[in-house]
Amino acid sequence: MAKLVGYTLPMSTTGRSSLVPPPPWHFSGEVLLVEYLADPDAVSRFLPDGLEPPARPGLAAAIFGDWQSCTDGGEELLDPVRSQYHEFYIALACSWRGEPVVRCPFCWVDKDFSLVRGLIQGYPKKMGSIALTRAFDIGRATPALARGARFAGTLAAGDRRLVEAYVTLDSPAEAPDLMTAPLIHTRRFPAWNPGTAALEELVTGGSTRQQVHNVWGGSAELEFFDSPTDELALLRPVEVLRGYRLSFAETITGGRLLSSDIGDD
Incomplete structure (x- = not known):
């Protein structure tokens, strides 16, 4: 019989069909990033054992990304449907053994390869519709990276609008820590055979070669909406702090295990 190979399903004799x-x-x-304060009690309910609240209770960020990704060969860049996607996620400030880290309790993307790639890492990704204002070099149909420029981001999922964000730039800024701090994820794989246990691992992502460029800050507005199926509104802002627009790059090479539990499904 032929040997089937592939990093992810579907498998084939060449591995080329892997998602x-x-x-x-x-x-x-x-x-596009908006820092805000959520209810500290609500935040604490989304932190697994081992993660502690931050020095500033309730500190969080709503983050929209317009991304392009590839592997070492870069062939995905010449087949853009395999490289381009949009993302929205929540970043909660917390600490692991005294080190500032970030926890992502909710995340949405609009491409299947990004969703599965995220689940491998432990990102809690779901499918959604994400849009954010783009900036181009010329023309009237674009904001400039300048004082007074306005940027927006929206998220919808399950036929419902979940998030609206607006940022009005006022000055160059430093990159917010919630964009660059290590992420702590939970990789969870439910049991399938009766009587066996689920696998649950607390891991940190293998983000390297981070680059941040053209960071601008400004005032911001942020609103979350209720949904019968998503609990994002539990982390809605009680105070909006500041918004940012920036360019970001990184390489992910693999994560590091922090703790592992085998428990009932």
Whole structure:
């Protein structure tokens, strides 16, 4: 019989049909980020054992990304449907053994390869519709990276609008820590055979070669909407702090295990 191979399903004799190729994965993109304060009690309910609240209780960020990704060979860049996607996620400030880290409780993307790639890492990704204002070099149909420029981001999922964000730039800024701090994920794979246990691992992502460019900050507005199927609104802002627009790049090579539990499904 032929040997079937592939980093992810579907498998084949060549591995070419796999939805996601093996890392390293390289990312470049434009980001719209709004820092805010959520209810600290609500945030604590989304932190697994081992993660502690931050020095500033409730600190969080809503992050929109317009991404392009590829592997070492870069062949995905010449087949853009395999490289381009949009993303929205929540970043919660917290700490792991005294080190500032970030926890992502919710995430949405609009391409299947990004969803599965995220689940491999432990990102809680779901499918959604994400849009954000783009900036081009010329013309009237674009904001400039300048004082007074306005950028927006929206998220919808399950036929419902979940998030609206608006940022009005006022000055160059430093990159917010919630964009660059290590992410702590939970890789969870439910049991399939009766009587066996689920696998649950607390891991940190293997983000390397981070680059941040053209960071601008400004005032921001952020609103979350209720949904019968998504619990994002539990982390809605009680105070909006500041918004940012920036360029970001990184390479992900693989994660590191922090703790592992085998428990009931």
